[in-house]
Amino acid sequence: ETGVTQTPRHLVMGMTNKKSLKCEQHLGHNAMYWYKQSAKKPLELMFVYSLEERVENNSVPSRFSPECPNSSHLFLHLHTLQPEDSALYLCASSQGPALSTDTQYFGPGTRLTVL
Amino acid sequence: ILNVEQSPQSLHVQEGDSTNFTCSFPSSNFYALHWYRWETAKSPEALFVMTLNGDEKKKGRISATLNTKEGYSYLYIKGSQPEDSATYLCASSGTYKYIFGTGTRLKVLA
Numbered sequence: 620e621t622g623v624t625q626t627p628r629h630l631v632m633g634m635t636n637k638k639s640l641k642c643e644q645h646l647g648h649n650a651m652y653w654y655k656q657s658a659k660k661p662l663e664l665m666f667v668y669s670l671e672e673r674v675e676n677n678s679v680p681s682r683f684s685p686e687c688p689n690s691s692h693l694f695l696h697l698h699t700l701q702p703e704d705s706a707l708y709l710c711a712s713s714q715g716p717a718l719s720t721d722t723q724y725f726g727p728g729t730r731l732t733v734l
Numbered sequence: 735i736l737n738v739e740q741s742p743q744s745l746h747v748q749e750g751d752s753t754n755f756t757c758s759f760p761s762s763n764f765y766a767l768h769w770y771r772w773e774t775a776k777s778p779e780a781l782f783v784m785t786l787n788g789d790e791k792k793k794g795r796i797s798a799t800l801n802t803k804e805g806y807s808y809l810y811i812k813g814s815q816p817e818d819s820a821t822y823l824c825a826s827s828g829t830y831k832y833i834f835g836t837g838t839r840l841k842v843l844a
Contacts, residue, residue: 623777652832661738662823662834674830709778718830720766720785725777 622646625710625726632700633734640695640729642710649715651693652723653685656707668693669717700733707731738826740835747814748843754810755838757824761805763831769798769809770823772837778823781809814842 622645632638644651653665665679668687682704684696693710709728713721739758747753759767766785772778782791784800784807791798795812811818821837 659836661836662825664832718827718832720783720827722768722780722783723832724780725770727775727777 623710623712623724623726625708625729627729628727629730629732631732631734632697634700634702636700637696637698639697640708640710640731642693642695642726644691644693644710644712644724644726646712646714646724648712648724649690650713650717650721651687651690652711652713652717653693653695654709654711656709656728658706662709666695667717669715674717697731700731702733705731705733738824738833738835740822740824740838742838743836744839744841746841746843749814749816751814751842752810752812753814753840754808755822755840757807757809757835759805759807759824759826759833759835761802763828764802764805764826765829766827767800767802767807768825768827769807770825772821772823773819781822809838811840814840816842816844818842 624643626641650669654662666685667674671687686694707728710726711723713723768783769781770778782798787802789800797810800807819842821839823837825834
């Protein structure tokens with residue numbers, strides 16, 4: 620186990636639903652990340668938090684809304700998603716600072732399907 | 735090279751064969767090169783991080799080398815076993831960037 624957990628592991632939602640993905644890290648790290656993995660594409664960095672402050676937003680649509688209430692928890696709030704948003708969403712953490720040479724530790728991901 | 739590129743995209747090898755694959759990355763604004771191993775339905779797991787030109791790292795039957803001047807890294811697996819079957823990802827990190835390649839999917843046939 621990597622010490623990073625994600626719930627739920629699978630999620631099916633309609634385009635009008637609102638749902639949230641949760642990530643928790645038990646490693647005492649200072650930085651947390653959300654990635655999107657679509658078929659045959661590289662991992663796409665979506666959001667980065669360092670010490671609970673957002674430090675990076677890679678032009679992600681506003682239908683994705685991150686929240687980092689403390690250094691151990693990270694949420695991704697979803698609303699009015701599109702079918703093309705169906706993907707594997709991975710959470711990661713690192714000792715910090717964010718996006719440094721530090722190794723990132725990943726959760727198992729949430730497989731999201733938008734109908 | 736503007737992105738991180740990995741080759742081949744996938745390969746099948748027989749148990750006991752040795753194999754290697756390549757990661758190419760932009761040599762500008764480079765801090766570190768990371769290799770991860772990602773088994774199906776599991777979390778990506780860190781294998782190596784390398785920072786200096788000429789770095790070589792080894793873990794069991796798996797080793798990696800780094801050439802920062804020309805922007806490439808090789809991952810080698812000696813005597814492949816079925817449990818080595820996974821996707822191997824590399825990532826290049828620099829100032830506020832952490833860019834992954836699409837991975838090499840390895841299948842070791844028993």
